[in-house]
Amino acid sequence: QVQLVESGGGLVQAGESLRLSCAASGRTFSNDAMAWFRQAPGKEREFVSSISANSALKNYADSVKGRFTISRDYAKNTLYLQMNSLKPEDTAVYYCASRISRVAKYQESEYDYWGQGTQVTVSS
Numbered sequence: 001q002v003q004l005v006e007s008g009g010g011l012v013q014a015g016e017s018l019r020l021s022c023a024a025s026g027r028t029f030s031n032d033a034m035a036w037f038r039q040a041p042g043k044e045r046e047f048v049s050s051i052s053a054n055s056a057l058k059n060y061a062d063s064v065k066g067r068f069t070i071s072r073d074y075a076k077n078t079l080y081l082q083m084n085s086l087k088p089e090d091t092a093v094y095y096c097a098s099r100i101s102r103v104a105k106y107q108e109s110e111y112d113y114w115g116q117g118t119q120v121t122v123s124s
Helices: none
Strands: 003-007 010-013 018-025 033-039 046-051 058-060 068-073 078-083 092-099 118-123
Touching: 003 092, 018 033, 018 092, 018 118, 033 078, 046 068, 046 078, 058 068, 078 092
Parallel strands: 010 118
Antiparallel strands: 003 018, 018 078, 033 046, 033 092, 046 058, 068 078, 092 118
């Protein structure tokens, strides 16, 4: 059974940092591109960041570029999102996703497996 389980969310103040984790199991995720998406209250789910299967290519939404860093640990089968200088507009449920392809995409429809999400709340 394929599972993606996010953790690391919480309530922080503006300017602080959080690191999200996504533990993957049930398949060989080292061959998959992976990504983070987020959904704020009343808004559509949006792309945050992606990473190719070999970690050579990383992409970020303009809104998080320079503040967030995506990475993966192949030995632990875990995806990370380091979030620094958090802003109230980063408040959302954050989801990790994997794609049965080595190439990452921006569109959520391109991803095959999803986690349940973890809440990030940034107070001003």
